Amino acid sequence: MAPHALLNKEAPSNLTLKDQHDQDVNLADRIGKSTIVLFFYPKDSTFVCTKEACAFRDRFEEIQKLGAEIIGVSADSVKSHEQFASKQKLPYTLLSDTEGQLRTAYQVPKLLFGFPQRTTYVIDKDGIISNVFESFFSYNYHITSVLKALQKDPEAEAQAEEDQTGEQEAQ
Template identity: 50%
Template sequence: MTSINVGDRAPNFTLKNQNGESVSLSDFKGEKAVVLYFYPKDDTPGCTAESCAFRDSYTTFSDAGAEVIGISGDSVSSHKQFAQKHNLPFTLLSDQGNQVRKLYGVPATLFILPGRVTYVIDKEGIVRHIFNSQLDFQGHINESLKVLQAA
């Protein structure tokens, strides 16, 4: 499994969002920074807490020139229900088969749970920060904002 490090070019990918539309990381190049967060599963307590924390800070991310994108192995329809239920204003991408998770080298927790890792990618597509914590949901938001606001 490859592992992406700070300073690396973020690998491009194309996945379907909660509306069934294709979204590529390269769509944002030169336009916006991207806060890419990998999470285990829609509608589980930790993932809901993390996603709602990103929702609650979404305006701050937008003001900092960043787009928030969540990725899990759930289906497009699962993402659609999750986004509607919790009023999530950002893109959720369906990585069924976990190809993008593997491309980024997101580790499993306890070898079974898909890991919870956030990547802050600048406008030029370079990884500026990586935060890996299965349990510190708020840390994913705080760490990402710190990096964006310092840029």
């Protein structure tokens, strides 16, 4: 498979979407503060999507310690995201892309029954897409690939070492 067209390019960030709390979120405001793990998934409360969202939830602290912020995106409504995040106890932002603007900007293809491909982007602090992971059915692939990518990132490694040193000093 050919590399994704946006790999090693500047991440689209000029769009504002609502999160699960009905607050405006613009990726441009978040770039530069941390690495961003932006994952697109087909639909709230479906079997594989719930597994993926919960897998990111279960690795949330580990991903944070590696210097990254997780953001999930689907075409579901703010209300659907609010219910999904609450029920699954998701500690990260979910963006409502009902018009498909962000999906289009990130060139996420539509596949089965018009659902978007399960695609995850790692956006570095400079706003460059450093990794793209695509797999419609294997949510686990996304989690393990993100962790490997973040562990290889020198900035993420330095942040993780700094956090670990701080934890050891606190003990």
